[in-house]
Amino acid sequence: MVFRLFFGCGEGDDIAEPAISIRGLAYRYRGQEKPALDGVDLDVAEGEFVVVMGPSGAGKSTLCTTLNGLVPHFFRGRIDGEVEIRGRSTRDGKVGEFAREVGLVFQDFEAQLFSTNVALEVAFGPENFSVERGEMKRRVEGVLGRVRLEGFEGRQPATLSGGQKQRLAIASVLAIEPRILCLDEPTTDLDPVGKLGVFEIASELKERDDVTLIVVEHETEETLEADRIVILREGRVVTDRPAREVLRDVELLQESRIMPLGVARFFHEMGLWQGQLPLTPAEGLREFRQRGWQIDAGRHRELVAEDAEREEGYGEALIEVEGLSHRYPNGVVALEGVDLAVRRGEFLAVLGQNGSGKTTLVKHFNGLLEPTEGSVRVEGKTTTEQGIRTLGQTVGYVFQNPDHQIFSDTVSDEVAFGPKIRGLEEAEVEERVKEALAAVGLTGYEEEDPFGLTKGERQRVAVASVLAVRPEVLILDEPTTGLDYAEQRSMMDLVRRLNESGSTIIVVTHTMWVVAEYAHRAAVVRDGRVVLSGVVREVFAEEERLRDASLRPPHIVSLGNALGHTVLSVDEMLRVAGKGER
Amino acid sequence: MDPFLYLDRDTFVHRLDPRTKMFLLVGAFVLAFLFLNPLYGLVVLAAVLAFGALARSLSNLGRIRFILVAIALVTTALWCIFASGETPLFLFVELEALLYGIGVALRISTTIIAGMIFLSTTRNEEITTGLVKLGIPYRFAFAVSTALRLVPAVATTGATIGQAQRSRGLDLDEGGVLERVRKRVPLLIPVFVSTIRSTNIFSMALESKGFGASPTRSYFLHLEMTRRDAIVLVVVALLLAVALYLRFAGYGGLEGVTR
CATH class of the missing domain: 3.40.50.300 (P-loop containing nucleotide triphosphate hydrolases)
Structure with missing residues (x-):
């Protein structure tokens, strides 16, 4: 050291x-x-x-x-x-030669795993360098231990969870011993x-x-x-x-x-100078106590009251899920006994770790999947009797990767696709495109080529193309993945505006600060069951149970929890914290 | 979804050397194409299926059952129409033409099923290593196994994209042939874009793991021809010899068909 x-x-x-x-x-x-x-x-x-x-x-x-x-x-x-x-210039050698020195793991771990089992995936690098078999075996074992994938040697990479896949991608590079x-x-x-x-x-x-x-x-x-x-x-x-x-x-x-960092920003806003700023919730808690600051319980009650008032404001139940189970054709049980209701005007976050079943759950809402057992009703009628095409009018679904749906030459053609296919007249289609592009802040982009836009902008095109059908409910699968902070903020601000203007929003995500700051309610999915659901403030107060579902609230929420009052953002913390000099 | 056809089971067939399995596959092709008589064809198909059952790999056939049935029906029907024979059966169809159609359908189905069993029991890496041991250059062998992997991977991406477009109201099963082709444009473009993108990352990842960095290469999988392989090879060789003898002795053909 x-x-x-x-x-x-x-x-x-x-x-x-x-x-x-x-x-x-x-x-x-x-x-x-x-x-x-x-x-x-x-x-x-x-x-x-x-x-x-x-x-x-x-x-x-x-x-x-x-x-x-x-x-x-x-x-x-x-x-x-x-x-x-x-000491050696990268101009002077092939990529393969530098691979021995530098292990590079790419963001898209799915695309870099290609073997039929974990051990072979890890062995690929050493094979290329003609490492002798006994040594190769030793390395595979050692490296898998290091990324905590012991005992997974024979598993197929496709069957691993996201975190395991990423660790495998790291292991496959580490085996070259860079x-x-x-x-x-x-x-x-x-x-x-x-x-x-x-x-x-x-x-x-x-x-x-x-x-x-x-x-x-x-x-x-x-x-x-x-x-x-x-x-x-x-x-x-x-x-x-x-x-x-x-x-x-x-x-x-x-x-x-x-x-x-949430904790740092809070103390910064409270007027501490830079050198003193605590960074983690633990450091923040110590600082908070040492300074003798207090949480104003009265102001915190106001926050809770605002939550309750919002709860009152929702309309009737739009989506009702009863005893829903789903089994995939290969026998895997993805959902089991799920009960859930989404009311008009809600902003619901469906949370859970990779592979918990959260996407499977919401795919039932627009009829992409049908229940193996139980029922899903949208506006009173089961999804099975309505079918995906009719449901598409009520429930819009924005997929995680915008590149999975964009195919047109211009932004306006892309957005017009939904209304056109539903047989609307040209004037009406034009009107809808204009309205949808305005809603996502892309007015003026009509003639742009969608493939030339940034990821954040393509994401917006995808949202606009769903909005153009004017659905009551908007489902967004991981809308912030792959965006930077500013893009995430502007995306979520957009979603919030849509919610405020009447859309019911369902967001599937594991970005916790997004849930804390934007969603009203949260449902936590774990191993195919909804293990926790309610107002976000109540859900995020249960740190232990979140951790069981591989989730962890943002730092500022943890700090609040440690102080006995759940807050959801730095701004809320600033509202309830007092310097307490009486 | 599973990008591989390989079924990780511990059976006699799985334990065979990939080279033996390649020979078996070629043997199955020869047998399938040797006989036109549907009765003989059925025997070959039964043998292939029995082998698949031994390998506990028939479940994969479920994935392609639609294609299998479709090809069999279409082939039979086409030959009923286009071939002619001597014995009238019904309408304009003759018995020989029907038998010929069934024979050809059996050939095609048997080859597909045999290929499927091969892929279900042989790892991608085993195919690569086996080909290399047979004297094929590594780069070419690797390209073969990558191509084999690409097909199911593209199918998986295609399924996701299909869901995304159906959610937007695209109905693929409506309209005439041209209309249906046109409707698939929203699927094809994103499939191309995604595939090109992930292939690009894949090749970067290969380079970054030292693919082709050194002139020689070692193999994690150790291939060895055992006595088991020898027995299987001898049995299959004998079977082929008997079949060839039968065919040249005049059995298993089909008389009286004109195309």
Whole structure:
């Protein structure tokens, strides 16, 4: 440890060669006008843990692919500057040669797993390097132990949960025994406990094996273990400082379109100066108590009363689920005995870990799936008698990946598809397109090619195309996945506006702050059953039971819970917290 | 959904060397195409099915039952119409033509079923390694196994996309042939886009794991021809010899059909 710190601090010292040295790196993909990277300088010392953050399009993934030479060897484009891995320029060798030094794990773990069982997946790397069989077996065993997948050797990767798949992807790279490991947004598709698992493993690798870690991450709560945080914007490094220092700089994070830590932001707003800011709920609790601050119980009762008032305001039950069970053709029971009602005007979050059955549940609401047992009624009639086409008028469904539905040449054609197919007249269709695009803030994009838009914008096109049918209920499956903080905010603000203007909203997600700040009610699915449901405030008060379902409330909620009063956002905390100087 | 056809079971067939299974597969093809007489064809099909039952791999046939039945019916019907024979049966259809149709349908079904049993009992990696041991260059063998994997993977993506478009009101089962083809455009474009994207990531991941980095390569799977393989190979070789003898002695053909 001491040595590592020593080497880590010595800028440009000649005692130890840095693991990674990047000088004046610029890269422009062929056919792009703007460079993806624009003059990056970065040194990473042996054994360091660096987190790279920044908004979408800042060049984070490109930076990752420069580390093993995919840029410039795999992609076409123009490169300037130098990337050296332990003293060797990536220009001077093939990607395969650098694979020995740098293990690269991509964000999309589904696309990188291709073997028929876990052991073979892990062995693929060593096979390529002609590692002898006995040694290969030893490595497979060792690496699986390290990512906690012992005993999974014979399992098919497709049958693993999201977190397990991501850990397998890491293991398959670790088996090559690289000294540097680069993970590109390893936790984007994972539930909170799955995220934690990946970071625990990363920390262990650093501690035990002195592996140098570069991790791209956009959720601030996951970055606490890092040594350094590097923030990229428009292809440039704008910040490169010790992690805790960056995390305390609330204003810098907000400027960089990164969500600040809830606890830090709360104390910042309460007027503490930067150096004093606590970061974790535990640190926050200590600080709160030491300062003798109080939660104003009266103001907290106001919050609870507002929740109750909102509950009163809902209309009749639109979707009624009774004793719903679903068995897939291969015999897997995905849902069992689910009872649930969604009233008109509600904003419901369906929560649960990867593979818990939450998506299966909501797919019953628009008739994509039919109950094996029990019934689902929409506006009083069962989904089975209505059929998917009729139900589509009442229940709109926005799929997780917008690229699974977009196919038109222009945005307006895409949005017009739903109304047209339902035989509406041209004038009416035009009217609907205009209205839907306005609702998602894409007025003026009518003639754009949807494939040229950013992920956040494509997501909006997908929402607009569903809105154009004017459904009563809007289901959104993981609407914030793959978006940066600013895009997530604007997406959820949009959903909130739709809810306020009368739509009933059902969001499937495991992004906990989104639930806390936007949803009214939450239903927690675990192993195919709804184990917890109610007003979000009540659900998030049950931290233990959430953890059983692999969920973890945001830091600020945990702080409130520890103080005996559940709050759902920093703003609520500011409302109820008093400095208590009487 | 499961992107592989392989069924992880511990049976006699699963334990055979992939090279033996490849020989078996070729043997099944030869047998299927040797005889036109539906009676003989049925015997071959029964043998293949029995082998599949031994491998406990017939459940995969359920996945393709629709295609199997459709191909069999269409083939039989077409040959009934287009082939002619001597013995009138009903309307314009002759007995020989019907038998010929059934014979061809059996051939096709048997080859498909045999292929399915092969894929259900042989790991993708075993196919690769087996091909390499037979002298095929690794890159080519890997390409073969990747192609085999791609088909079910694309089918899975297609199913998701189909759900997304049906949710938007797309009804695929309405209208004439042209109309139906046109209606599939909303499915095809996203399938292409997603497949190209994930193939791109896949090839980056391959490079990043050192694919082709060193001229030689080791294999995690250890292939070994055992006595079991030898017995199976001898039995199949004998069977083929007997079948060839029978065919050349004039059995198993079909007389009186003109195309």
